[in-house]
Amino acid sequence: MSFFSMSFSLNRRQILATTVAALLSVTTASAWAADEAPDVFIKRITTETLDTIKADKALRSGDVNKLMQLVDDRLMAHVNFRRMTALATGPAWRKATTEQQKRLQEEFKILLVRTYAGALSQVSDQTVVVKPVKAGQEDKNLVVNTEVRGKGDPIQLDYRLEKTPGEGAGWMIFDLNVLGVWLIENYRTQFTKEINAGGIDALIASLAARNKSNARNG
Template sequence: MQMNRRFLTRAICGLAAAASLALPLSVFAADEAPDAMIKRLSEETLGAIKADASLRNGDLNKVMALVDTKIMPNLDFRRMTAAAVGPQWRQASPEQQQKLQDEFKKLLVRTYAGALSQVSDQSVNIKPLRADPADKEVVVRTEVTGRGDPIQLDYRLEKTPGDGAGWKIYNLNVLGVWLVETYRSQFAQEINSKGIDGLIAALSSRNTANQAGKKS
């Protein structure tokens, strides 16, 4: 289950740019446009990360708190995990689905911790939104500039109904590659070989190795 580390670094830095460190999403979610949301969250978060050396150094307690309190509320993580697992998600039991979400989250958190050290002088430019006001799913296209070449970073968002209604991210694209689809191809190999429990075991093993400081 190898992954291009450069791709992951850019992808998780993108998630960092999409998370709010200053204000809860619910304050704005009811009537905030999706591109305005991404712009606000990007500016707030990049500024906060640049100011917090412990986050950039990968302090796992701070990273976990960041993910739990700020990033997860901005994601439809169940949809993200289901899409990464693919058709077999529907055959998984509720317990298996929860374990998949838990292990997938741990995998992203560890990668996120390593990627934060790459945040320095980046800024995010939001491109004009191509969507109808009535659309329930949109793509917000951005460009991250800083050291090196500009990075294309696009977000897929859905408008969720009911309590906490607003826009939530369920996929992101780095330089033309969608994060969920990248994981899906890897997860499919495990599922085809050993089933859902095999995928859970592989993710758990990788997370344990990462925690021990091993390269996987």
């Protein structure tokens, strides 16, 4: 298996697809009410997006280009991607130049967009049940727990959020947990190995090579 391959079984891919679908419904910053509770936010975007995916024949048919465009337009603009990349990279992020940070974000984004676009084709009849938010959490690091329900046993699925300040304030997603594995932790383990072997430039080169291979393979 390639260094950056996701080690999900088909069932895990289906759950990841539901996760991604739940993130895709926010279309404008104005849709994020500053006083919206985090569990209400997750419930809203989950319901809206699952309805959208199920109603779109092209998305359900697995049109990769359309799925990638959807993910890029409606997911990445509403994720704190810089924070996600920095956390996945670890201490090496602070030592990287501005240009290296820019390149790393670009290549990591391409990898995630394609990974999520592929997973979206697995969405079928899943539903998501959002649990009440546990008290005492900070707005900069708040977890919303949900369960994905479909065939088989319910599966735990968690979102890590932060609340942005000022005009257009609202909740931003910067990590998620699928089947007990946090996305950032998963990538950080992989990224650390590559950085230790050849530095930040080696990580960027590996991501770029992986993205080119994915593009060739469709």
